[in-house]
Each structure stands twice: as structure tokens, then as C-alpha cells.
Amino acid sequence: MTSNLTHLQQLEAESIHIIREVVAEFDNPVMLYSIGKDSAVMLHLARKAFYPAPAPFPLLHVDTTWKFREMIQFRDRMVQESGFKLIVHVNEEGVARGVSPFTHGSALYTDVMKTEGLKQALDRYKFDAAFGGARRDEEKSRAKERIFSFRSANHRWDPKNQRPELWSLYNTRIKPGESIRVFPLSNWTELDIWQYIHLENIPIVPLYYAAVRPVVERDGMLIMVDDDRLELKPGEVIQHKSVRFRTLGCYPLTGAVESEADTLPQIIQEMLLTRTSERQGRLIDHDQAGSMEKKKQEGYF
Amino acid sequence: MAHQSELIEKDILAYLKSQEEKSLLRFITCGSVDDGKSTLIGRLLWDSKMVFEDQLAALEADSKKVGTQGGAIDYALLLDGLQAEREQGITIDVAYRFFSTDLRKFIVADTPGHEQYTRNMVTGASTAKVAVILVDARKGLLTQTRRHSFLVSLVGIRHIVLAINKMDLIDYDAEKFKRIEDDYREFAEPLGFSSITALPISALNGDNIIEKSANTPWYTGPTLLRFLETVQVEDDRAEQPFRMPVQWVNRPNLDFRGFCGTIAAGIVHPGDEVRVSSSGLVSRVDRVVTMNGDLDEAVAGQAVTLTLKGEIDISRGDMLTVPEAAPLFTRHPEAHLVWLHDEPLRPGQLYLVKSATGITPGRVTDVQYAVDVNTLEQKQVTTLGLNEIGLARLELDRPVPFDPYRENRDTGSFILIDRFTNATVAAGMVSEAVELESHKALLADLEPESGSTWTRRISLSELSATSLNVVDLTAEYGAFILEAPITLLAHLEKGNRVLFRLRDLGQLPAVALLAYEHNLAFEFDRTLEGISVLLFKRGNLPQDRVESDTGTGI
Ligand SMILES: Nc1nc2c(ncn2[C@@H]2O[C@H](COP(=O)(O)OP(=O)(O)OP(=O)(O)O)[C@@H](O)[C@H]2O)c(=O)[nH]1
Ligand SMILES: [Mg+2]
Numbered sequence: 139m140t141s142n143l144t145h146l147q148q149l150e151a152e153s154i155h156i157i158r159e160v161v162a163e164f165d166n167p168v169m170l171y172s173i174g175k176d177s178a179v180m181l182h183l184a185r186k187a188f189y190p191a192p193a194p195f196p197l198l199h200v201d202t203t204w205k206f207r208e209m210i211q212f213r214d215r216m217v218q219e220s221g222f223k224l225i226v227h228v229n230e231e232g233v234a235r236g237v238s239p240f241t242h243g244s245a246l247y248t249d250v251m252k253t254e255g256l257k258q259a260l261d262r263y264k265f266d267a268a269f270g271g272a273r274r275d276e277e278k279s280r281a282k283e284r285i286f287s288f289r290s291a292n293h294r295w296d297p298k299n300q301r302p303e304l305w306s307l308y309n310t311r312i313k314p315g316e317s318i319r320v321f322p323l324s325n326w327t328e329l330d331i332w333q334y335i336h337l338e339n340i341p342i343v344p345l346y347y348a349a350v351r352p353v354v355e356r357d358g359m360l361i362m363v364d365d366d367r368l369e370l371k372p373g374e375v376i377q378h379k380s381v382r383f384r385t386l387g388c389y390p391l392t393g394a395v396e397s398e399a400d401t402l403p404q405i406i407q408e409m410l411l412t413r414t415s416e417r418q419g420r421l422i423d424h425d426q427a428g429s430m431e432k433k434k435q436e437g438y439f
Numbered sequence: 440m441a442h443q444s445e446l447i448e449k450d451i452l453a454y455l456k457s458q459e460e461k462s463l464l465r466f467i468t469c470g471s472v473d474d475g476k477s478t479l480i481g482r483l484l485w486d487s488k489m490v491f492e493d494q495l496a497a498l499e500a501d502s503k504k505v506g507t508q509g510g511a512i513d514y515a516l517l518l519d520g521l522q523a524e525r526e527q528g529i530t531i532d533v534a535y536r537f538f539s540t541d542l543r544k545f546i547v548a549d550t551p552g553h554e555q556y557t558r559n560m561v562t563g564a565s566t567a568k569v570a571v572i573l574v575d576a577r578k579g580l581l582t583q584t585r586r587h588s589f590l591v592s593l594v595g596i597r598h599i600v601l602a603i604n605k606m607d608l609i610d611y612d613a614e615k616f617k618r619i620e621d622d623y624r625e626f627a628e629p630l631g632f633s634s635i636t637a638l639p640i641s642a643l644n645g646d647n648i649i650e651k652s653a654n655t656p657w658y659t660g661p662t663l664l665r666f667l668e669t670v671q672v673e674d675d676r677a678e679q680p681f682r683m684p685v686q687w688v689n690r691p692n693l694d695f696r697g698f699c700g701t702i703a704a705g706i707v708h709p710g711d712e713v714r715v716s717s718s719g720l721v722s723r724v725d726r727v728v729t730m731n732g733d734l735d736e737a738v739a740g741q742a743v744t745l746t747l748k749g750e751i752d753i754s755r756g757d758m759l760t761v762p763e764a765a766p767l768f769t770r771h772p773e774a775h776l777v778w779l780h781d782e783p784l785r786p787g788q789l790y791l792v793k794s795a796t797g798i799t800p801g802r803v804t805d806v807q808y809a810v811d812v813n814t815l816e817q818k819q820v821t822t823l824g825l826n827e828i829g830l831a832r833l834e835l836d837r838p839v840p841f842d843p844y845r846e847n848r849d850t851g852s853f854i855l856i857d858r859f860t861n862a863t864v865a866a867g868m869v870s871e872a873v874e875l876e877s878h879k880a881l882l883a884d885l886e887p888e889s890g891s892t893w894t895r896r897i898s899l900s901e902l903s904a905t906s907l908n909v910v911d912l913t914a915e916y917g918a919f920i921l922e923a924p925i926t927l928l929a930h931l932e933k934g935n936r937v938l939f940r941l942r943d944l945g946q947l948p949a950v951a952l953l954a955y956e957h958n959l960a961f962e963f964d965r966t967l968e969g970i971s972v973l974l975f976k977r978g979n980l981p982q983d984r985v986e987s988d989t990g991t992g993i
Contacts, residue, residue: 142738143738143740144459144461145461145462146459147741148463150742151741151742152742155686158686158687158700162687185730186729187699188689189728189729189730190691190730191689191691278517281518281520281535282520282521282532297521297523298531298532300532301863302558302561302562302779302866304565304854305565305849305852306566307794307795307854309793309856311791311861325535327537329458333455333458333459336455403452406455407447410447411447431521
């Protein structure tokens with residue numbers, strides 16, 4: 139809040155403060171690493187918070203088995219470079235049942251592979267705090283969420299009964315089995331994230347940059363054919379287009395945008411000139427009004 | 440965001456550079472229920488082109504389904520994002536929204552007007568620098584207008600925009616506007632704001648929000664956005680004496696010992712002297728370490744890691760400051776409390792006190808007064824209930840470094856947490872430290888905590904002959920009864936002195952009982968770690984110490 143710090147310096151300091159507070163007050167924290175740009179920034183901030191020591195918590199990736207292949211490669215590279223311990227969790231029950239975005243629909247699939255998978259992992263390792271890279275500018279129910287967001291033993295969020303959160307004094311107290319989701323990037327906007335990546339030279343998955351990629355048009359979105367599990371429906375043809383992604387998730391559910399932007403400034407330029415919000419590229423939000431709030435109540439990050 | 444679109448298209452790098460230089464202003468909207476806070480921010484986001492096409496489509500659909508405007512765009516729905524809020528047409532919890540203009544970046548907290556959700560309003564206010572207080576022009580000042588104004592002044596917001604809203608419903612009447620403005624200035628006089636700027640607006644129609652309205656030719660002041668872009672919020676934290684609460688000690692190996700924290704005030708350089716609040720020891724800063732390289736200087740607001748030249752004992756809970764301006768270091772802060780929970784304050788009950796330096800158990804020993812938010816008059820009370828505001832005295836289990844809140848929001852604030860439910864029950868703002876002599880806390884402390892019916896017995900029989908001189912009970916929590924073996928009593932009988940170390944005052948009766956039963960005297964001392972009580976047979980007391988015994992013993 140000091141006049142001689144730029145707004146990015148202020149955001150950075152706030153995030154580092156939050157990350158350190160978690161380490162000081164929780165026994166067993168974990169950082170959810172989704173491999174996207176927000177995770178990249180969060181991981182960078184975690185390194186900064188504890189430099190020259192390594193960050194004293196592991197990363198957790200809930201792998202739905204449908205991530206872009208380049209994401210997985212990038213993840214493994216980042217883990218090697220940063221020295222973090224990585225835990226990869228797959229909901230094996232879901233895999234055994236053959237749950238996929240094609241056969242079960244995006245809602246059920248996300249619920250089983252992402253939400254259930256996350257809960258399983260948190261329960262198995264008994265994490266009492268989990269960092270997530272969500273921002274308040276992403277969605278209207280996230281705009282309402284605390285930085286330290288309480289979860290019951292069943293991982294439920296109660297939006298009508300959140301703890302007051304004053305100054306930078308975070309209430310970290312929980313009972314056994316309960317946990318806190320911590321969002322160090324709460325006050326960052328999409329532009330802040332990009333600008334910080336630009337200023338700090340933070341590596342991101344190449345899928346954010348435009349390149350010619352094989353895509354099909356489906357439900358009004360451009361879906362990348364990332365492997366041979368994507369079966370073409372009647373009338374669909376694979377096209378090669380210069381595309382990039384504004385957010386990254388499971389490839390069958392993530393829409394690409396046509397773009398030539400292959401440098402960071404160009405990406406930022408494009409982002410500033412577009413008139414749609416980044417979550418539009420995600421299928422799950424469209425399923426029903428208030429769906430994000432509902433998912434969050436049920437334990438989705 | 441259409442503002443600098445030309446620069447974005449022509450020279451994105453120059454645009455990014457210009458973005459880096461922008462300042463950040465945090466503000467809130469507050470005021471009574473339905474006065475139009477959410478509508479105002481929705482309109483502001485809309486008019487500054489922060490609403491994307493897909494969000495617009497959703498807004499149009501939502502407005503038809505749950506809007507309060509008979510199907511026309513209901514801007515409040517851009518803010519009221521929870522299902523329950525849409526169903527009831529009110530704001531329940533604070534929404535944080537972000538927008539920027541050519542001059543500034545803004546974080547706005549849209550807070551609920553409903554009294555029931557005051558805690559969420561305080562949440563938003565605690566980090567804001569400017570408050571936009573809305574008033575419905577038809578209704579004038581209401582209790583909530585006053586309550587929010589008082590809260591806003593309490594948390595240290597100095598600049599007020601009095602947005603007199605729904606001017607469209609009173610035909611943009613200048614006289615009515617003036618009357619409300621005058622009422623407000625009179626009410627707010629004792630609150631001592633640096634500035635109050637009254638604006639006639641219509642959140643619904645956009646009058647005087649971004650552009651000057653043709654409906655109010657008599658109004659010559661700035662539009663809301665213009666005001667927010669240009670208001671100078673004083674931040675002199677960098678000029679204040681250096682302080683940094685130690686958040687975490689970073690010790691990856693024996694060669695590195697860094698003290699991590701966010702600088703709460705002042706500037707620090709390598710070579711500067713720093714003082715440790717708990718011990719009073721002074722050392723020098725060796726390096727200011729960051730991943731981007733060591734710094735020559737770090738200022739208030741930055742999160743840094745300091746290494747020191749000498750090895751001195753510092754841990755989380757300490758505060759590093761310049762030696763000349765040490766903080767209060769007290770077990771007895773006096774503070775304004777805003778009670779945030781349905782269950783009222785229970786004086787004497789143990790709560791957890793979380794401040795910038797961590798968690799310390801403590802009690803509220805008494806409430807000096809509560810404030811009537813309508814008249815700002817003080818009234819005598821014994822406790823505080825939901826949404827009540829008052830001045831109270833606390834007793835903490837150990838001394839904690841604080842600054843008066845008016846000097847520093849970060850080092851002068853705390854929250855109270857219920858030990859059983861973990862709920863955040865109050866917000867506290869330190870006004871000063873109370874001298875122990877004037878403090879009437881002891882009786883409350885000596886009463887057993889309500890709810891606990893049995894008292895633990897601690898047998899001292901395990902004490903070996905060598906440790907007979909010191910009995911360390913600082914690891915014990917809560918009250919207990921001591922069982923002293925013959926060996927210990929004989930040891931005392933011979934004229935030896937035994938030092939009891941206690942964690943808190945509640946443990947004192949056990950030692951006092953021992954003294955009473957065996958006809959012993961004791962000397963009481965408050966130390967950094969807690970309490971020391973020296974037990975001895977009176978006849979053996981050295982002559983020169985007799986006097987000091989009379990005052991401090993109980
Ligand atoms: N005519 C008119 N109506 C308005 C104006 N501003 C807001 N309203 C209406 O007043 C009602 C309440 O508006 P909100 O923005 O939800 O009020 P609020 O202050 O956010 O209410 P809470 O957050 O629940 O305290 C809605 O029906 C708005 O459309 C205005 O300038 N003129
Ligand atoms: Mg509202």
C-alpha cells in the first residue's frame with residue numbers, strides 16, 4: 139500500500155505473506171499444481187517466499203488422465219528445475235469405471251476425476267491446507283471467497299457463513315479433519331498474471347502460444363486432437379489451424395482460440411483486445427447458472 | 440478496458456510499461472440495505488467497459504430471471520454472485536472486483552448493507568483507503584449509514600465519498616441533496632475524516648458516475664470516477680520508524696538463518712541496527728535477501744528475508760524495529776473491539792488473540808464502554824454483542840509487540856478467535872497499553888475458567904535433588920493444584936529458596952496455596968517467559984529485600 143511500490147510489487151508481497159503464513163501455522167500444507175499460468179505464478183511466488191531454501195511443501199497434481207500431453211511434459215520439467223516434491227494423484231476408481239468426458243458428459247466427468255480425485259488425495263495425505271491458484275476476477279462466486287477459505291471435514295464450502303477476514307490476519311484454526319483452501323492469487327487479475335509472467339520471465343506451457351495444431355469444431359468450440367482417444371463424430375473433420383489456449387485443462391473440454399500470437403506481448407495484446415472472459419473456454423461453467431458456486435460447495439477447487 | 444486501446448494496438452510494450460507505473464487504490468462501497476451499492480459498482484464496471492461479451496449475455500439472461508428491474512439490466516447482478524443473494528435480491532458477503540483506468544488500478548469491495556452481515560462489511564473495510572457511503576436520497580441518513588461511517592472511521596479510512604443515490608427518484612432536487620449533505624457533515628464531524636465529498640448520483644442511470652450528468656447542472660464537483668482517480672490517500676508508512684514482524688525463520692542449513700516478514704513500516708538497509716522486541720537485544724542487518732538478488736534497501740509493504748550479523752535468538756512472534764522507536768510490548772493492550780459473532784463477548788474467558796506476530800491466548804478483562812452508533816455517545820456496558828463496538832482491556836498470556844492502530848494498521852490490529860469453535864469473533868484495534876497498576880484484571884484471572892469442573896494435580900515428587908531449586912511449570916496449560924513432597928518442604932525449611940516458573944496468572948493460586956499451607960513467603964516477578972515465583976521461609980529473607988516483598992506479593 140506504499141506509494142513507491144507498484145501494484146504488481148504489492149500483489150507479489152501480499153501473496154508471499156500468505157504463503158509464509160500457511161507454512162508458519164499449518165502442519166501439512168500442499169500446493170495444488172494445475173500446470174496452468176496461474177499455477178506457474180503461484181509456484182514462482184512459493185520459491186520466492188522461501189529462497190534460498192526450497193519451499194517446505196509438496197506440489198499435488200490431480201491428474202484426470204485427459205490433460206494435454208504438453209502439460210505433463212512441462213510439469214515434469216518444472217518439478218525437476220524447481221526441486222519441489224510432486225505428488226500425482228489419479229482417481230483410480232474413476233479410471234476403472236472408464237469415466238471419460240466423452241462417455242459421461244463434462245459435469246459427471248469433472249465431478250469424478252477432478253473433485254473426487256482432489257478429495258481423495260487430500261484425505262489420503264491428510265493435508266490441512268491446500269494452496270490453489272484461483273483468482274477473484276475469474277468468476278462471480280470466486281469474487282466472494284476469502285483468501286483463507288474454510289472447508290468442513292467433507293470438503294464443503296459454506297458461502298453464506300464465511301469467517302470474517304480482516305487486514306492480513308488470517309484465521310488458520312481448524313479441527314482435525316477440517317482444512318483450509320488458501321488462494322494467494324485472490325487479488326490478481328488475468329492481466330496482472332500475464333504482466334508478471336512477462337516481467338519475471340516465468341516459464342509457461344507452450345500451448346499458451348499460438349501454433350498450428352490439429353483441431354475439430356465441436357459444440358461451437360475448437361477442440362484440439364491431442365491423442366487418438368478423441369473420436370470424431372459424424373461430419374467432424376480435423377483441421378490444422380493456428381490456435382492457442384487462454385486457459386488449460388482437460389483437452390476434450392478446453393476450447394482453443396484462433397490466434398497468431400506467439401510472443402507474450404502479443405498474447406497480452408490479444409487478451410486486452412478481446413471481449414470475452416477467459417472462463418468462456420471452459421465447458422463446465424456453462425452447464426448451469428451458479429454452477430461454479432455449486433461445484434465449489436461440493437469441493438471443486 | 441477500452442481506454443488505452445490505441446496504445447495497446449500500436450505499441451503493446453509501451454502500454455505494459457505504462458501499466459507498471461500505475462498506483463493501486465482499494466476502496467469500498469457501504470451504507471444501508473438497498474441504497475444501491477452493488478448497482479453502483481455494476482454500473483461502474485459496465486461503463487468502464489470491464490464487462491465482457493459472454494458476461495453481458497449472462498447478465499441479460501439473469502436480469503430477466505432474477506433481476507429487480509422488471510427485466511431491464513440489473514447491474515447489481517454483476518456483483519451479487521451467490522445463489523442466495525440472487526434469490527433474495529440482497530448482498531450477503533463482500534465481493535471483490537477489479538478495474539483500471541488510465542491513471543489507476545482499483546480493487547473495490549462491494550459490502551452488504553444488511554446489519555446482520557456487518558462482519559462482512561468490516562472485512563471489506565479493513566483493507567480499504569477510501570469509502571463510498573451510499574444514501575438513498577428519498578430516505579436520508581439511516582442507522583446503518585451511521586454505523587458504517589463509524590466503522591469506517593474506526594478502521595482508519597480517512598476519505599469519504601457521500602454518494603447520494605437514486606437522485607432520479609427525487610427529480611434531481613438540489614435542496615434535498617444539500618439537506619442530506621449537511622446532516623451528514625454534522626453527524627460525521629466528531630469522526631474526523633480528512634475529506635468528505637458529496638455526490639448526487641443515480642447508480643441505475645449512470646448520472647455523475649463516469650460522466651457529468653445533464654440532470655444536475657447545479658453540481659460542479661467531480662464525477663465519482665474522477666474523484667477516485669485523483670484522490671490523494673496519504674501513506675506515510677515508509678517515513679515511519681522501521682518495523683517488521685517476524686513471520687517465519689528460514690533455516691535451510693547451518694550457514695543461513697533468515698528472518699522472513701512483511702515490512703510494516705519504514706525502510707531497512709544492510710548495516711542498519713535492529714532491535715528484537717522480546718529481548719531488547721540489538722543486532723545489525725547483514726543482507727536483504729530475495730530470489731532476484733540482494734537489495735540495498737527495502738520499504739514498507741515488501742515481503743523480504745533479512746539476515747543479521749550477530750547470532751541472537753529471534754523467532755516467529757518477535758518484531759524487529761529500529762532501536763530508537765521500540766513498539767509497545769505489553770500483556771495489557773487497550774483496544775477498540777468490533778464484535779462479529781452471534782455469541783456475545785464473555786469477559787474473563789480465554790480467547791486466542793491473533794496479531795501480526797502470531798497467536799497468543801488472552802482474555803478481555805473488562806469493557807470500558809460501548810458506542811451508540813446513532814449518537815456516537817458512550818454507554819456503560821459489561822459486554823459486547825453482535826455488531827457492537829466498544830473499548831476494552833485485554834490481558835494476554837505473554838507480552839506481544841503492538842503499535843497504536845492509528846499509527847499502523849498492520850501492527851496495531853488483531854482478531855479474537857473462539858478456542859472451541861475457531862470462529863473469528865471480534866476485530867481489535869489497539870489504542871494503547873495499560874499500566875499494570877491501574878489494571879483490575881487479577882480477580883477475573885484467578886477465577887477458574889467457566890466450564891472446567893476439575894482441577895489437575897501435579898505431583899512434584901519426581902523432582903531430583905539437583906533440580907530442587909527450580910520448578911519449571913511453563914509447559915503446563917491451565918490451572919492445577921500442586922502436591923509437594925516432604926523432600927521439597929524440608930529443602931525450603933532449611934532456608935533454601937525455590938523458584939517456580941509459571942505460564943500464566945491462573946496458575947498462581949496453586950503456589951499461593953502451597954505457601955499458605957506451609958507458612959512460606961513468596962516474591963513475585965513478571966518475566967519475558969511468564970511468571971516467576973520465589974518461595975522461601977520468611978525468617979531467612981535477607982534484610983535488604985524485606986521491603987520489595989511487601990508490594991508485589993499477593
Ligand atoms: N431508481 C433507482 N433505483 C436504484 C438506483 N440504484 C439502485 N437502485 C435499485 O435499488 C435496489 C437495490 O439496489 P442494490 O444495488 O442491490 O442495493 P445494495 O445497496 O447493494 O443492497 P445490499 O447490498 O443488499 O445492502 C435495486 O432494485 C436497484 O435496481 C438508482 O440510482 N435509481
Ligand atoms: Mg449490494
